[in-house]
Structure formats: C-alpha cells, structure tokens
Amino acid sequence: MPRGDFQKTLGKGRVCVGRARAAYLGPGLDLAPHRNLAVTIALGLEQPFSLRFLQEPSNARWRRCQAALIPSGQVHHLRATGLMAFIYLDPLTDDHRRLSSRHLAGAEQRVRELLLQRPAATVDEMCAALGVPGRIIGDARVAKVVRELEAKPEHFQTIADAASKAELSPARFRALFQQHVGLPFRRYRLWRRMAVVASHVRRGNSLTQAALAAGFSSSAHLSSTFLDMFGISPSALLALDIQIDA
Numbered sequence: 300m301p302r303g304d305f306q307k308t309l310g311k312g313r314v315c316v317g318r319a320r321a322a323y324l325g326p327g328l329d330l331a332p333h334r335n336l337a338v339t340i341a342l343g344l345e346q347p348f349s350l351r352f353l354q355e356p357s358n359a360r361w362r363r364c365q366a367a368l369i370p371s372g373q374v375h376h377l378r379a380t381g382l383m384a385f386i387y388l389d390p391l392t393d394d395h396r397r398l399s400s401r402h403l404a405g406a407e408q409r410v411r412e413l414l415l416q417r418p419a420a421t422v423d424e425m426c427a428a429l430g431v432p433g434r435i436i437g438d439a440r441v442a443k444v445v446r447e448l449e450a451k452p453e454h455f456q457t458i459a460d461a462a463s464k465a466e467l468s469p470a471r472f473r474a475l476f477q478q479h480v481g482l483p484f485r486r487y488r489l490w491r492r493m494a495v496v497a498s499h500v501r502r503g504n505s506l507t508q509a510a511l512a513a514g515f516s517s518s519a520h521l522s523s524t525f526l527d528m529f530g531i532s533p534s535a536l537l538a539l540d541i542q543i544d545a
Contacts, residue, residue, distance in 0.1 A: 312541035327379025330530030345381035394434035452491035453514030497545040
C-alpha cells in the first residue's frame with residue numbers, strides 16, 4: 300500500500316488502552332527525553348527511528364532502529380519522522396524478560412500488516428501478532444491488590460492502603476510488589492491512573508476533571524507526570540486531535 304494510503308488508514312493518530320496495556324499509533328512526535336513506566340516496544344512502521352539511552356554513557360550515542368525494546372524507568376530520547384507504534388506492555392502479565400531479538404525481528408512489518416487488515420486493531424491483537432510471552436504472578440496477595448488497583452486506582456492513596464488489602468506490612472508488601480510486578484507500587488499506580496485519565500478524556504471530560512477522577516491532586520500534577528512518562532504533555536497530545544480508544 301502506498302505511504303499516503305497507510306497514513307490515511309492510521310488517521311491523525313490513535314491511542315488505544317487495554318486492561319493494563321496501551322499503544323500509540325501515528326506520526327512520530329517531537330518527544331522530550333522521558334522514562335516510560337511500562338516496558339515499551341517501539342516500532343518504525345515506515346522507516347527507522349533514532350534512539351539513545353541517557354542513563355548509561357555507553358548507550359548515550361544515537362542508534363538507528365526499526366524496532367526496539369525500551370526498559371521501564373530508563374531515561375531515553377527518541378526521534379522519529381515516519382509513522383510509529385509504541386506498545387506499552389502489561390507489567391503484571393507480559394514477561395518482557397523473555398522477549399528476544401526473535402520477537403522484534405520483523406515486528407514492525409507484522410504490526411503494519413495487522414493494521415492494514417484491521418485499522419481498529421486492539422493493543423491485545425498487536426501483542427498477539429508480536430508473540431509477547433505471558434507470565435502468571437507468583438503471589439496471590441499481590442495479585443489480589445493488583446486486580447483491585449486495576450479496577451479503582453484512584454482509591455489507593457498510599458502504599459499502606461494497598462498493604463492492608465494484602466494483609467502485609469508496608470515494607471513487606473513493597474518488596475513483594477517490586478519482585479512480582481517489576482515496578483515499585485507507586486509507579487504502577489500511576490500507570491493504572493493514566494488509563495482512567497484516557498477513559499474520562501474519551502468521554503469528553505476536561506483534563507482537570509480527568510486528573511481529579513484518576514486520583515491526581517491537580518491537572519498540573521497530571522501534566523508533569525504525563526510529560527515525564529511520555530515525553531509530551533497531555534494538552535499537546537490532545538491538540539493533535541488523535542482518536543482515543545479506552
């Protein structure tokens with residue numbers, strides 16, 4: 300399919316949110332250096348993009364990629380001019396440690412072909428096309444809290460609230476959560492709150508309304524967190540008139 304037709308298929312851009320996965324599909328954005336909360340698969344759907352990791356001097360040089368796995372919490376800078384896909388994995392059920400070069404080889408072509416066949420493909424369908432390996436959480440107490448957190452992330456104000464649900468001390472819960480989920484509790488809570496924000500914005504609520512509904516103290520708190528997480532402010536992203544599926 301010609302480039303113009305593929306751009307038409309993707310439209311101005313789309314954000315799709317699953318249970319604890321998310322994806323951005325659309326033009327490469329002028330992203331500031333940032334750190335993703337979720338492990339991210341970045342794909343250049345038309346052409347390679349440039350990527351560098353800023354926390355490690357040995358990896359601070361720019362490199363050209365067609366596909367890349369971006370670890371959670373690593374400050375990185377990405378430049379892209381063509382159409383991109385960013386697939387944010389579920390920290391709980393996606394086993395990023397088993398992702399290999401085999402999964403990334405030709406990954407951009409597999410997602411591209413999926414989108415050509417199904418322009419409204421979900422993030423779960425994209426992960427299936429990539430063969431993202433799954434895993435089962437090994438502690439029922441942590442799993443119970445995660446499931447409640449997924450449903451109502453705005454209700455968990457402190458780690459003590461979560462620890463009491465698991466019938467553990469905050470210190471023990473903090474250690475178990477990091478071990479089994481792969482993220483600190485506070486950062487996973489922020490990740491889940493972003494899904495609430497997307498849902499409220501899709502329904503036509505303002506960023507302030509979405510921020511408060513998701514448990515952020517203010518729209519400014521949401522904006523600073525979003526910028527640190529994605530390299531763009533939520534208002535700048537919404538100004539692109541992207542479609543949100545949440």
